Amino acid sequence: MNRFVFTLLAALLLPVSLVYAQDDCNHVTSSLEMLPCSEAEKKSADAQLNLSYKQLMSRLESGYRADPALGAEFAAKVKESQRAWLKLRDANCPLEAFEIETGMPAHVFAVNSCIARMSRERSLYLDKIAPALASDKSASMSPASGACPSEEFAPFLKAFSANSESQRRLTAMTVKSLVLKPVAGKDRSTFEPSTSGVSGATFNYPLMAAITPGKTPGVEIEEVDDSHVNVVDKRAGNSNVKIFNFSRQACWVLEGIEDWSISEKDLVATESPGMSRAENFCYQRAEALGGLGSLEQYRLTAELIEASLENFVCAAESGDAQASLSAASLSLSQMASQLETPKVEALFKAASKIPRGALAYATFFCIGNSTDYNGPCLHPKQAEEQVIRAIKMGSTEAMIYLASTFEAGDLGTKDMSRALACYQMAADKDPQAMEQLKRLGSLGTEPIKASHCI
Structure with a gap:
């Protein structure tokens, strides 16, 4: 009976409770929207987690070239830790939704939201492991000779956007790339975001025109947290918006590009x-x-x-x-x-x-x-x-x-x-x-x- 009552209350109160979600589903106002939104959030968080894991393994590979055995030992520990964490997440999230009847939309939503939240938290954790190893010159993760333009983001962005060489030097070796792609099996007007890891060396630089924070129209700076900042560039119009994701590592680096245009x-x-x-x-x-x-x-x-x-x-x-x-x-x-x-x-x-x-x-x-x-x-x-x-x-x-x-x-x-x-x-x-x-x-x-x- 308690489970039934809790399920009923969850179904009635879910649109209100979404306000407290940690993910991007806080805009949902209808129970009809909650499942596709939570599925999209889980998928996005999983993609980010996979990318963070791959970036960490790449940092270890390049950072321990002088001592491959030690690097392999470090990588093995990371793999062991990740496997254990995945088991914890997958056991923990059904526990959070235990009092909601299994199979109900509210139960699926609660599990998806938990997975998305924990995956994002894990991504941030992995991003902070061994950031200094990104200083390998061939990886282009941080400036050569330790010459970081600034620890403060605003002057860093001005220096980063100044020319192609700065952008190439301060771009991560693997970049999370989001592009809009047509959905297979549907008409050509149906698109969805597709995220993958792309080598920073393959981009055509410059990636952005010069920016002076606070003085460049069409550019918005979003501070996610102390270590992550997004730059939303609307200068090319609403059909060609790009979002640049920066993270603080050995220096600020460009780690993601979201291209919301259609090719x-x-x-x-x-x-x-x-x-x-x-x-x-x-x-x-x-x-x-x-x-x-x-x-x-x-x-x-x-x-x-x-x-x-x-x-x-x-x-x-x-x-x-x-x-x-x-x-x-x-x-x-x-x-x-x-x-x-x-x-x-x-x-x-x-x-x-x-x-x-x-x-x-x-x-x-x-x-x-x-x-x-x-x-x-x-x-x-x-x-x-x-x-x-x-x-x-x-x-x-x-x-x-x-x-x-x-x-x-x-x-x-x-x-x-x-x-x-x-x-x-x-x-x-x-x-x-x-x-x-x-x-x-x-x-x-x-x-x-x-x-x-x-």
Whole structure:
């Protein structure tokens, strides 16, 4: 009984308790989101743990070249310790979730969150083992001759970003590299972050333009803790954000690069024949970056949504109806910046070539470029014209919408016979329309031809 009660409480209180999570799932507000978020956190933490372990082993290999036997002994101790720790983690996390019924979403979430938390803590621990061994010149982990620019991060970053040689010298021999990759087996607009370890020697330097902390627009400095700082570089726009991860070792070093752009090699230049190559790329980027932003699982959620809007507007320059509808709708979603009224109207007008676009244009005529308008329809005649246009293109949704407006008088005209006709028109295509048709019939409304709707 205690376990049942605890499970029930966990299910009810979980969205609130997430506020106290140590990982990035504190944004979750719905129990439907908790499992994919916790799975992503566990996967990300495991990837970071594996990378930290590999970096430590690389430090030992390069740092003990003068005494390989001693290095091998050290590495063996690390392997033994890691195996023991993994057993501890995997035994400890089910213990934390013991009072929640096994198999329940709350149980899985609790175990995943525990694994992610412990893995991140272990990564930080491994990063602090033998940092001085990174001074091997061939490893490029710390400056030659011990010439660290500064122990303070701000002057270090200024020196690091000054030129290619500084960046090459102060980059770890193995760098955690995050890039966006298309998801196998899904359409080309579905991307996800992919993390791997990459040799620092393979990068094309410079990795970033010069930065003066506090004085360089488009650059944000995030202090994670005393030994970790992230530099978020937005100077190339929301579609090309890069995050540089630095850690304090023998000196500050670049240990990770997150590239949140989408490479052209992963896009199709001729997916939509009516668009130019550049507009095709814009449309695909808009869908991909918007899809990532809508998950609200990543630190760059706002930037990803803004990038989606910017790319939809770019694609809409072709006059494509769907791109125009997506741009206008996103502008009014309150998730992205709101475009100026003439621009929004032009987008809806272009979108009206398809049924959903015409119906959206009707809504624009009623509420204007507003996200909170509650009054009567501002331009009922123009709105009705667009709804009828959508109906003539075969939109069942528009038939039902027009029927409801005639029934309620929302567009200035209350006409029960036309409402009945519109429901009649949609009845053989939508169960909802059939239910409404039966309801009006029960009220004594006389049957009427569907053609009377428009």
